[in-house]
Amino acid sequence: MEYKITGYKPEKLFHFFEEVCAVPRGSGNEKGISDFLVKFAKDRGLWVYQDDSYNVIIKKNGSEGAEDKEPVMLQGHIDMVCDKRAGVEHDFGTEGIDLVLKDGVLFANGTTLGADNGVAIALMMMVLDDEDIKHPPVECVFTTEEEVGLNGAQALDKSQITARTMINMDSEEEGVATISCAGGLRVQLTRPVERTTTEGTLVQIKIEGLLGGHSGTDIDKERQNANILMARMIENLMKNTDGKLVAFAGGTKDNAITRECEASLLYADKAEAEKAEKFACALAETFSEEISSFEPDFACEVSIEEGQSAAVLKDEDAKAFISAIRLVPNGVYRRNIKMDGFVVVSSNMGVVRANENELVIVISPRSSVASLQEDTKERLALLAETFGFDIEYSGEYPGWDFKEDSKIREVFKESYRELFGEELKLEALHAGLECGLFSEALPGLDAIAVGPTLYNVHTPDENVPLDSFERFYELLKDVLARLAAA
Structure with a gap:
């Protein structure tokens, strides 16, 4: 060669x-x-x-x-x-x-x-x-x-x-x-769903430009997770506008901090969709102000498409999905102060998908203390039970x-x-x-x-x-x- x-x-x-x-x-x-x-x-x-x-x-x-x-x-x-x-x-x-x-x-x-x-x-x-x-x-x-x-x-x-x-x-x-x-493991939450096809105006949102990184070595660097930001965006839109969740897709690996995420909502009323567009743009500006010092290339694109047909999630499924994403432990949540703040426990929500028939959230928890890793597993099991998800553990290593x-x-x-x-x-x-x-x-x-x-x-x-x-x-x-x- x-x-x-x-x-x-x-x-x-x-x-x-x-x-x-x-x-x-x-x-x-x-x-x-x-x-x-x-x-x-x-x-x-x-x-x-x-x-x-x-x-x-x-x-x-x-x-x-x-x-x-x-x-x-x-x-x-x-x-x-x-x-x-x-x-x-x-x-x-x-x-x-x-x-x-x-x-x-x-x-x-x-x-x-x-x-x-x-x-x-x-x-x-x-x-x-x-x-x-x-x-x-x-x-x-x-x-x-x-x-x-x-x-x-x-x-x-x-x-x-x-x-x-x-x-x-x-x-x-x-x-x-x-x-x-x-040590670490892979945790997957899944919830079966059924969709209903309807028509309206589609509001599409894309978050990109984040630094991302390794969920172990970079988890303490305040790098933002696109899934977390998008869930915050969608939750606010669902509270303040009358839209139905269609899509949510962020991340490709459970052990990589998510850099990009896309989501969309369908609105029966065009004026309501335009209201959602303005609301999303304003919230994106807020995000930028919050994180610009350590995520200088953050970008959020919002667009509208009229006359669209899409398979939407039921309100209860969408609410459970977004609520679970919002509450999944993410980032550093235990340090050893005696060892210069060494990270002891963390969790990374690497992959989120609203698939056709199921909702999926994949998490990578890490801990250098076995009992605290068990605590994270218990917390995630409680979260899954609360919001109607099945939970599966795999790939655990010491x-x-x-x-x-x-x-x-x-x-x-x-x-x-x-x-x-x-x-x-x-x-x-x-x-x-x-x-x-x-x-x-x-x-x-x-x-x-x-x-x-x-x-x-x-x-x-x-x-x-x-x-x-x-x-x-x-x-x-x-x-x-x-x-x-x-």
Whole structure:
């Protein structure tokens, strides 16, 4: 293939990343990238394991003199969040990512980049391919469906792993190592509905331009959720005008803060529709005044179409739906003040849909305290009962507790200090990592999560500064060399 990234060393690392980006790999569509990795291993005569979930493990013997050292696991996930800007034509199921390199920073052309966690794939490929680096035996673990509930890591037969040292490469800030993380799950509320077709004037509302972001790492940044704003808009319109709810659609992923939302109401009377249009525009101005300091690109478009036929919701269904959205826990609602306000509990309402026959609300709660996660589940169950929704829990995964004594953490600290003359920062992460699942299954596991700097993951603004990617590989090589010499 023709590579776009040039001038960075080692060149093959960036070529591997481009090859990964060329393979469609949205969550649930990982067979292609999984088979690609199996072929990669077989072409090099390496031990390889692939399971029915398309997880892949590739093992490589230690370099000369380090064959008998304790093995180390390198780990990352092969799926990516697929999101794109409105109006962008891109089929994530069949098309690779169109890369754009600008001033040393790599973006995608109107879509998510998939550096989360494509950087880990390329880094592991580099370690497996490079015969010149010093390293102990390595076990590279590539997992699937991480972005939709850590499903691959849940399903993986972990008896295939002998390592008890783990380097997860799904952290997103150079110079920072993650040493614990929150647990999480997916919660879906559904309510069956029947619709009635009627005619009138349609008022359509679209909210866009919000920053969005990762529901773990960005939940504390006051980024607005388009579903919340739209529900506030619709509730006010339903109270002050005589309209029937037709549509409500916001978000694509439960673990992404919703950037865009569309809704519509049908009015039997044109004058009432015009009243609703003015009311919505005025409320949009209020929203803008409230959030402009941290959401400068917020936009709300309101339009009217006469002579429309639409299937409307019954008033009781619409009221229950909008009320539930308004009251779903969203954002940060518990911090640890002793740890500089570290987020302990949060919830993100990522997807809302008024489908033809059912209403759907999908939520991603997170907590680093198991009892508080149970409290969130109880609150959501009560909300569902109150407004006539069924509730379903899925994809639950454990948190990862801080370990007082960690050899791998000390090796990274020493390496970072000597390479860059600075101290490696340690942090607890509110986002979910697969370290918790592996720690639960592999007694005595010593784990750390690290990686190069990534910006705006889970959004079409996702990008990676290539010099950070380059530096991180130097750090990884040095750490592996220290483990080989220990």
